[in-house]
Amino acid sequence: xxxxxxxxxxxxxxxxxxxxxxxxxxxxxxxxxxxxxxxxxxxxxxxxxxxxxxxxxxxxxxxxxxxxxxxxxxxxxxxxxxxxxxxxxxxxxxxxxxxxxxxxxxxxxxxxxxxxxxxxxxxxxxxxxxxxxxxxxxxxxxxxxxxxxxxxxxxxxxxxxxxxxxxxxxxxxxxxxxxxxxxxxxxxxxxxxxxxxxxxxxxxxxxxxxxxxxxxxxxxxxxxxxxxxxxxxxxxxxxxxxxxxxxxx
Numbered sequence: 001x002x003x004x005x006x007x008x009x010x011x012x013x014x015x016x017x018x019x020x021x022x023x024x025x026x027x028x029x030x031x032x033x034x035x036x037x038x039x040x041x042x043x044x045x046x047x048x049x050x051x052x053x054x055x056x057x058x059x060x061x062x063x064x065x066x067x068x069x070x071x072x073x074x075x076x077x078x079x080x081x082x083x084x085x086x087x088x089x090x091x092x093x094x095x096x097x098x099x100x101x102x103x104x105x106x107x108x109x110x111x112x113x114x115x116x117x118x119x120x121x122x123x124x125x126x127x128x129x130x131x132x133x134x135x136x137x138x139x140x141x142x143x144x145x146x147x148x149x150x151x152x153x154x155x156x157x158x159x160x161x162x163x164x165x166x167x168x169x170x171x172x173x174x175x176x177x178x179x180x181x182x183x184x185x186x187x188x189x190x191x192x193x194x195x196x197x198x199x200x201x202x203x204x205x206x207x208x209x210x211x212x213x214x215x216x217x218x219x220x221x222x223x224x225x226x227x228x229x230x231x232x233x234x235x236x237x238x239x240x241x242x243x244x245x246x247x248x249x
Contacts, residue, residue, distance in 0.1 A: 007136040008091055009037045011223045012083070013063065014156055015144035015216060016044040018055045022187060023217030025059070029067030032224045039067025039220065040090040042082060044152055045075050063216075068094070076152055080159040084166050087139065095131050136173045138230075140223045142188070145180040146214045157205040164198035177226065178204070181219035188215065188222040194230075 011032060019025045029039040043060040057073060064071035070090045074082040143149075143156055160178070167174045175194045178201070183189020191204045 007138055008094060009227055010069070010087065010090055010094075010137070010139045011037060011039045011067070011142060011220065012087060012090075012139055013039060013041045013142045013144075013216070013220070014044065014083075015041070015060070015142075015214070016056070016149055016152060017144065017146060017214050018059055019214050019216035021182075021213040021215040021218070023221055025216040025220050026062050026066045028217050028220035028224065029063045029069075032220060032227075033066065033068040035224060035228060037067075037224065037227050038069045038090050038094050040064060040069035040086050041067075041071045042079070042086055043071070043073045044079060044149075044156075045073060059216075063220075068097070076155050079155050080162045083159045083163045087163060087167065091135075091137065095135075134171045136175075137167065137170070138175045138177075138194075138227075139167075140177045140179065140226060142216075142219045142223055143178065143180050144214060144216070145182060147212050153205050157201045160198050161201055164196075168196065179219065179222060179226075181215050181222075182213055187218040190226075 032039050041060045041064040043056055060071045060073065070086050070093060072082055072086050141160060143153070145153070149156075160176075164174075164176060174196055176192070176196070176198050177190070177194045178192040178198070179188050179190050181188040192198070192200060
């Protein structure tokens with residue numbers, strides 16, 4: 001199977017509460033998926049909170065489902081490992097979706113990896129594993145900076161630095177961008193422009209001021225605009241780019 005090595009594009013949304021301002025985040029996640037951008041969501045809990053489980057869990061799952069991504073609820077102490085796991089699982093899920101799409105064109109519309117003979121399945125999985133390590137990756141991180149997140153931001157900072165170190169062990173080129181919502185002057189504010197390393201986080205996070213609203217939908221809208229603008233500029237410069245619409249590439 002000969003798949004083009006494009007770029008995996010992901011939004012990593014880290015939040016601890018329900019959205020309460022602006023556009024519907026589920027609709028925004030679905031729109032991102034239509035543009036080939038996967039939305040993964042991590043819901044952070046500091047301690048058991050039945051109110052959050054009742055409201056927030058449903059939203060976290062629905063945003064990730066609409067965005068073709070992975071969702072995970074986690075306690076603060078487990079965040080670092082979870083951030084890495086969700087990012088890699090989201091990559092693998094996107095790649096498998098593309099492979100299944102390729103197989104359906106070859107073997108019929110309902111064909112998936114599991115339908116192949118063991119030897120063929122092994123060969124296809126080798127291709128998937130190779131793509132997971134060698135494809136370029138762009139991750140736009142959206143961090144909830146609402147009031148209830150204030151005590152959790154130090155852990156988020158450490159987790160994202162760990163993520164950067166972990167993913168930079170891959171052969172593919174990684175780029176990260178970081179936004180917080182709400183921002184000081186806007187619903188969603190860029191904190192770090194695209195960079196292969198997140199070691200500048202320490203100085204950035206100390207300046208964050210927590211706000212009361214949680215504009216998750218507007219934040220996802222900003223993320224989508226950033227990716228589409230970035231892609232348009234790249235196409236203008238190069239004339240074209242390997243990009244599989246609706247796949248996360």
